Amino acid sequence: MSRKLKAKFIPNPEQMALMPDISGNVINGLGEEKARRPSPIYWQTPELTPFGPLMEWFYSQIPDDERMNAAQRDRAKTLAVKISPVAQKKINKSPEEWARLVKEVGLKNGANIIGIARMRPEWVIETYDVPHKTVIMVAVAMDFEELRTAPEIPAAVEVIRQYDRGHRVSKALATWIHQQGWAALPYGGSGNVPMLLIPPALECGFGELGKHGSVINRDYGSTLRLACVVTDMPIKIDRPDAFGVDDFCLNCRACENGCPPNALAPVKQLVRGARKWYVDFDKCLPFFNENMGCAICLAVCPWSHPGVPQNLIRKLAKKSSVK
Numbered sequence: 001m002s003r004k005l006k007a008k009f010i011p012n013p014e015q016m017a018l019m020p021d022i023s024g025n026v027i028n029g030l031g032e033e034k035a036r037r038p039s040p041i042y043w044q045t046p047e048l049t050p051f052g053p054l055m056e057w058f059y060s061q062i063p064d065d066e067r068m069n070a071a072q073r074d075r076a077k078t079l080a081v082k083i084s085p086v087a088q089k090k091i092n093k094s095p096e097e098w099a100r101l102v103k104e105v106g107l108k109n110g111a112n113i114i115g116i117a118r119m120r121p122e123w124v125i126e127t128y129d130v131p132h133k134t135v136i137m138v139a140v141a142m143d144f145e146e147l148r149t150a151p152e153i154p155a156a157v158e159v160i161r162q163y164d165r166g167h168r169v170s171k172a173l174a175t176w177i178h179q180q181g182w183a184a185l186p187y188g189g190s191g192n193v194p195m196l197l198i199p200p201a202l203e204c205g206f207g208e209l210g211k212h213g214s215v216i217n218r219d220y221g222s223t224l225r226l227a228c229v230v231t232d233m234p235i236k237i238d239r240p241d242a243f244g245v246d247d248f249c250l251n252c253r254a255c256e257n258g259c260p261p262n263a264l265a266p267v268k269q270l271v272r273g274a275r276k277w278y279v280d281f282d283k284c285l286p287f288f289n290e291n292m293g294c295a296i297c298l299a300v301c302p303w304s305h306p307g308v309p310q311n312l313i314r315k316l317a318k319k320s321s322v323k
């Protein structure tokens with residue numbers, strides 16, 4: 001399916017007329033040698049980014065489909081839920097005990113994985129203040145059978161549903177933290193998140209960055225959606241996890257070949273002082289906007305198939321032990 005789309009994609013001139021003069025890759029700092037905080041680019045208040053009109057155009061393209069509408073309504077309900085204020089009495093526990101409890105509460109409320117990272121200012125978008133010292137990362141997995149239909153409606157519906165779950169888990173966690181007497185801010189992962197979610201996800205052990213620019217996890221592959229809660233509660237920090245993805249992606253071309261607008265590169269690139277897999281924003285965005293949020297790169301990734309990550313990890317471990 002994606003090969004057919006690849007041959008055909010010619011961006012809509014109405015959308016292209018809204019493109020700003022500045023490249024999204026310049027805003028993102030492609031080729032810059034020095035580290036700096038990221039600039040707002042998308043899914044932020046439209047006035048903060050020259051791509052604001054493109055965000056509005058994306059919404060104008062969403063089909064009037066009952067499944068989409070129902071998923072949007074559910075997410076709106078979750079977004080409207082208010083969380084209780086911080087309790088007057090602050091409870092003190094060891095960082096290890098807080099980590100155990102935070103993970104228990106997150107998993108009980110529907111997360112697939114919870115991890116803890118120490119906040120780094122370079123993750124926070126430059127138009128925001130750096131909030132709190134600790135980041136609780138939340139991962140929810142998308143259903144592969146829905147995801148594999150990308151860029152069709154069932155995949156787009158699954159994305160909205162899992163964003164809803166991300167919002168529910170982060171709100172439940174923030175409520176619980178408030179009840180313990182500590183401040184917390186929940187970010188469900190869609191819209192106006194003040195920071196990048198991928199770098200803390202990598203730091204807290206959710207996995208490695210794939211060639212497609214998303215995190216690949218040892219259990220859920222490329223199917224994760226991310227959300228977070230930021231807090232000053234002193235929680236024990238987790239460690240990164242590497243299991244061979246970096247080497248694997250160098251030799252795999254599934255997402256590169258599957259991406260209709262050719263937005264994925266065969267080699268890592270320098271972005272704001274770090275060499276990493278980088279997605280060409282100017283190529284990715286027009287296709288994303290015209291195809292309900294796309295997600296083909298995740299659907300064609302071999303790591304996304306249930307059961308495959310475990311086999312790949314075994315094979316990669318064998319290969320590295322004979323090197």
Ligand code: B12
Binds near residue numbers: 038043193
């Ligand atoms: C803007 C945005 C987009 C834009 C631009 C994407 C892009 N690559 O530039 C558009 C709308 C096109 C988009 C598309 C998609 N997105 Co998007 N997107 C975001 C958003 C809101 C902000 C990211 C951002 O500002 N990027 C711009 C600049 C700063 O990017 P960058 O410097 O290249 O940094 C990126 C990575 O390299 C990494 N990173 C940053 N610093 C560092 C440092 C080091 C050392 C390393 C290793 C990595 C790293 O984090 C950044 C994430 O894009 C995040 C949510 C969030 N708050 O983080 C979701 C997010 C990254 N998207 C996500 C996904 C899944 C998608 C799609 C598959 C759509 C879909 N239907 O789900 C596609 C895939 C496109 C692609 N191949 O990247 C997920 C990724 C989940 C995961 N498992 O990792 C996120 C985290 C949303 C979420 N809540 O789950 N997205």
